[in-house]
Amino acid sequence: MSEQKTVTFIITRQDHPDEPAYEETFEIPYRNNMNVISGLMEIRRNPVNANGEKTTPVYWDMGCLEEVCGACSMVINGTPRQSCTALVDQLEQPIRLAPMTTFPVNRDLAVDRSRMFDSLKKVKAWVPIDGTYDLGPGPRMAESKRQWAYELSKCMTCGVCLEACPNVNSKSDFIGPAPLSQVRLFNAHPTGALNKSERLQTIMDEEGLMGCGNAQNCVQACPKGIPLTTSIAALNRDTAIESFKSFFGSDQRI
Amino acid sequence: MAGTRGYVNRRLHSLLGVIPIGIFLIQHLTVNYFATRGPEAFNAAAHFMESLPYRYVLEIFIIFLPLLFHSIYGVYIAFTAKSNLKNFGYFRNWMFMFQRITGIITLIFIAWHVWETRIAIGFGWAELNYQLMEGILTEPFFFWFYIVGVVSTTFHFSNGLWSFFVSWGITVSPRSQKIMTYASIIVFVALSYVGVRTLIQFAYGV
Numbered sequence: 001m002s003e004q005k006t007v008t009f010i011i012t013r014q015d016h017p018d019e020p021a022y023e024e025t026f027e028i029p030y031r032n033n034m035n036v037i038s039g040l041m042e043i044r045r046n047p048v049n050a051n052g053e054k055t056t057p058v059y060w061d062m063g064c065l066e067e068v069c070g071a072c073s074m075v076i077n078g079t080p081r082q083s084c085t086a087l088v089d090q091l092e093q094p095i096r097l098a099p100m101t102t103f104p105v106n107r108d109l110a111v112d113r114s115r116m117f118d119s120l121k122k123v124k125a126w127v128p129i130d131g132t133y134d135l136g137p138g139p140r141m142a143e144s145k146r147q148w149a150y151e152l153s154k155c156m157t158c159g160v161c162l163e164a165c166p167n168v169n170s171k172s173d174f175i176g177p178a179p180l181s182q183v184r185l186f187n188a189h190p191t192g193a194l195n196k197s198e199r200l201q202t203i204m205d206e207e208g209l210m211g212c213g214n215a216q217n218c219v220q221a222c223p224k225g226i227p228l229t230t231s232i233a234a235l236n237r238d239t240a241i242e243s244f245k246s247f248f249g250s251d252q253r254i
Numbered sequence: 255m256a257g258t259r260g261y262v263n264r265r266l267h268s269l270l271g272v273i274p275i276g277i278f279l280i281q282h283l284t285v286n287y288f289a290t291r292g293p294e295a296f297n298a299a300a301h302f303m304e305s306l307p308y309r310y311v312l313e314i315f316i317i318f319l320p321l322l323f324h325s326i327y328g329v330y331i332a333f334t335a336k337s338n339l340k341n342f343g344y345f346r347n348w349m350f351m352f353q354r355i356t357g358i359i360t361l362i363f364i365a366w367h368v369w370e371t372r373i374a375i376g377f378g379w380a381e382l383n384y385q386l387m388e389g390i391l392t393e394p395f396f397f398w399f400y401i402v403g404v405v406s407t408t409f410h411f412s413n414g415l416w417s418f419f420v421s422w423g424i425t426v427s428p429r430s431q432k433i434m435t436y437a438s439i440i441v442f443v444a445l446s447y448v449g450v451r452t453l454i455q456f457a458y459g460v
Contacts, residue, residue, distance in 0.1 A: 078341040166350060169336040206260030213335060214417045215350035217342040230426060237423020243265070 005030035008050070008094035009039055011058055013108045021105070025050040025094070026058075036076060036083035036097065037062060040109075060109040067223060070158030074109045075100055080163035082223055083109075100163045102176075116157045119179035123202045127192040139190040152185040152231065154224040161228060164221035167213045174211025175203075177218040181231035187238070200235070200242045209235055267327045268421045270320040271414050278317055279411055283445060286452045293384035300382055325361045332357055349413050356410040363403030384456075391456040404449035412442035 006027045014021040027050045028042045037060075044057040063069035065084045072083045075098040077091060088095065103111035129135055141149070155178055162168045162176035183199050186192040192199075203209045209232065218228045245252070288299035306312060332354040339347055370390065374380040391397050416438040419425040425434045454460065 164338070164342055166335045166338050166342075166347065169334075171336065172334045204261045205258065206264065208261075210261055210264035213331070213350055213353075214346065214420050215342075215344075216346035217338070217344060220342070220344050227428070229420075229431075230428060233420050233423055233426040233431070235423075236421055237426060240265075240423050243261070 007034065007039055007088055009043070010094050010096045011109070012096075012098035013058065014099070014105045015056075015107065017105060017107075024055065024058075030088075034088040036074075036086040036088065036091075036095065037065065037072060039088060039095070040083070040097075058109065059107045061111075068156055070113075070156035073100060073111075073158045073160055073163075074098065075163065080160040080221060082158065082160075085223070100159055102162045102168055103159060111159070113157065113159050116159060116162070116176070116178060119175040120157070120182060122175065123179050123183050123208070124195065124199050125179065125182040125186055127186060127189055128195060129191065141190055145188070149185060149188050152181055152188070152226060155181060155185075155226055156224065158223065160221050160223060161218035164217040166215050166217065167211055172211060173207040175207055177212070177228040177232060180209060180212075180235060181226060181228050184231040184234055196238075197242060197245075200239050201246075203235065204239050204243065209239055263327055265421075267324055267331070268418055270324045271411075272418045274316045275320050275324055276411050276415065279407065280445070283408075283448045283452070287448050289384065289387070289452050289455045296384045304382055321364070325357075325364075328357050329361065349416075353410060353413050353417070356406040356413075359402065359406040360410050363399070363406065366399075367403065387456045388459075391453060397453065397457045400453050401450060404453060405446050408442055408445040408449055412438045412445065415441060 007030050009026045009028070011024055011026065012021050013024050026043050026048075028039060028046075031038070040058055040060055047055050047057040049055050060074065060083065061071045062084065063071040065072075067082050067085045070082070073080060074083050075096075076083060076086050077096050080100055083097070097109060099105045099109050099111050103113055103115065106112050129138075157178060159178075161178050165174070165176055167174045168176045180203060183203055187196045187199055212232050214229070216229045219226075219230075222228055244250075285299050285303055286296070289296040335350070335354055337351050339351060371380070371382075371386065375382050375386075380386050391400060416425075416431075416434050419434050420431060425431045
């Protein structure tokens with residue numbers, strides 16, 4: 001080989017949350033088995049763009065590097081996904097990196113996903129067991145149900161489903177599929193089910209379940225393969241029953 | 255609670271699209287189909303509908319009020335979506351966008367259609383009979399305007415029926431939703447045939 005193979009990245013950058021975005025191209029030496037993050041690390045090591053000008057290192061977020069923390073999500077060649085599992089060999093070049101548009105940009109590729117964590121608080125995505133005395137062991141969960149619930153628990157709040165959803169945008173307050181599916185997860189838990197109605201009430205508004213328009217991009221985009229649209233349809237059924245109960249009254253409310 | 259109104263509005267929007275508007279659509283297309291049996295059959299069927307007891311009550315509560323709510327709230331829903339078909343060209347995403355586009359087309363079509371027929375008849379500018387529709391549809395522009403309007407309406411109804419089943423939690427599993435997709439395609443083809451066949455009858459007399 002006479003000349004060295006290179007990888008080209010075109011990166012949408014932003015120096016400050018309030019400053020305009022701009023594109024910068026980088027050409028870095030190719031190595032075997034590179035992922036997007038190792039490419040970004042190479043740019044950090046030698047922050048010189050394709051024109052040979054010295055620039056600031058590209059900033060991005062990362063954590064686990066094995067697709068379980070969700071921190072390194074970004075839009076890679078138009079698709080929102082984790083940059084740790086985006087292998088350079090499988091990507092079309094030039095590789096275009098951009099921050100997810102659904103979230104406010106902190107700097108370059110790092111976004112602020114606070115809205116997702118706020119949504120988890122809104123929908124009470126936990127099992128309340130704190131109290132003044134020991135409640136003892138909870139009821140047993142069937143193994144088959146545990147395995148099923150485990151799939152829902154794989155959500156890492158990465159934000160890809162929000163990015164894929166046409167109804168999550170600046171014109172709507174829709175919280176997106178991820179926190180909705182968590183309502184189903186915690187309602188399925190035998191102890192969590194004690195607060196089922198309470199949790200359902202939190203999503204019975206336009207920002208919640210009613211924001212869904214059934215475009216079903218979320219289930220296609222989810223890197224963890226969570227059945228998000230099944231969760232939403234199941235919650236549609238649960239909230240329909242819940243609203244009848246709360247409107248007409250019921251002898252079976254919890 | 256601030257969100258309750260939004261919740262009720264969405265539920266109402268979903269319900270009204272099928273009951274009563276969807277049912278009315280099927281009835282309306284069916285009665286019009288009498289035209290294929292000739293002008294007399296159409297006039298008799300139209301006259302029967304026209305002379306139903308407490309007709310204004312039926313029209314207001316089964317047609318006009320639900321239609322107004324569904325269309326005004328629907329325009330709001332349509333304009334809060336932001337298309338991302340370029341990066342997510344999945345079948346359901348296309349249907350999602352078509353549902354919003356056909357909603358707007360259908361609204362324009364129905365507004366014109368109601369003005370030209372029901373309102374014109376109400377003010378005595380026109381008389382409800384076979385000749386009224388024949389007069390409109392023999393003009394090529396309006397024939398195609400009606401073809402687009404009717405097919406857009408039947409699409410909006412059939413695809414809306416699919417989302418109605420999801421929105422009320424009737425079809426939850428992916429398999430049930432897939433079967434419902436096929437069912438909604440059959441509904442779309444069947445209703446479009448009924449509608450278009452009637453239009454051809456009025457326009458070309460065959």
